Amino acid sequence: MTSIEESSPAIPTAQPIIFVTGTDTDVGKTFISTLLAHKWRANYWKPLQTGIESDDGDSVTVKTAKCDASWMPEIFQPRYEMIKPLSPYKAMDYEPSIDIQLTDFEIPKGSEKAPLIVEGAGGAFVPITKDLKTMTDLMKHLAITNTHRPFKIIVVARSGLGTLNHTLLTINYLENEGLSEHILGIVVNGEKNQGNVEVLRDYGLEILAEVETTSSPASALNFIPPLNGLL
Template identity: 55%
Template structure:
């Protein structure tokens, strides 16, 4: 059976998707791809961040370049207004690489309802497009903050994915930040799988410690 594709999305911007993606890349010995990157005028971008986080770690992933790289720190739709020659189309996205023995972590831009194209396709449409373009299993990991407000954001995100007929593709949730047992308990009461809780990490040692909290990919097979 081919190795899975893991699509990492978030409940909001700056919830830790890139850091969690780096953890999954390392723990699950996966490659990495960010299809659409924005904000390059003010940040090195998530692809470069993944390279930095994985440097010196046990697994050296193949990191694929974004299909689109935009300058403004906005949604792809809004960022395109500043680069009128760019016209993102869902048909432009093809899963890179031919190594089906290696998992692939794909990091989305923002959350599931972020507008990507001038036709108002959103991240959910991109996920569906990728599912339809491969025979590999595609699973979704939703990253959210651990603290106050995450219940509403997380449950709305998951409800939207279910309404889009993607429930069977949801692998589970990862909460990022200071641990909040109460929020975990409520999400579990709603029947949602908590893959991991990730504490704030500021050093390489913290990163290695956080890896221990990520279950092996075989756990979900």
């Protein structure tokens, strides 16, 4: 498929939007999003939050993380917060008044002053609407409606067994959906596994960072490269 192209060149000073997705649920998207927000002096937005019956949500996790006292990300309110810890598509079964549409989502006003980390729910193929639009459709919607800001995608992947299949399928799907030019790279999260990282690089994938999840948020910042030079 043809890549989504920006209709006009990005303004050089425009702050980027970084969409963080994952190869699976619980791969560490929120942990990595927290690191990115602090390292890159960025703000944070989780458009869709499910599972608030069992925890306070990822926005609270990012806000309260003991990471870098010199930067406090501005947290923008989710467009939807849903009770059940399910995909947004299935969570709507328990809240009939909610009918998610892609057009419900727009980048928060006031987010232009700094980079914006946007954390998805689950992986790239998670259904989010009743007509089975996916998280990738949301990425495309946000990219198309924000052509004045660079829009990039980071994929968070596990380091261990199974990550090759999950990561390569995720990247292949994003590319087939026309998002090749928006993929910034992969953050590998977990116990160091040089073999898997080498194979991913053999496939031509950009490994932005290898983060060891046993590290505290403050020390894990050292694994994240500066944003300058990546865009």
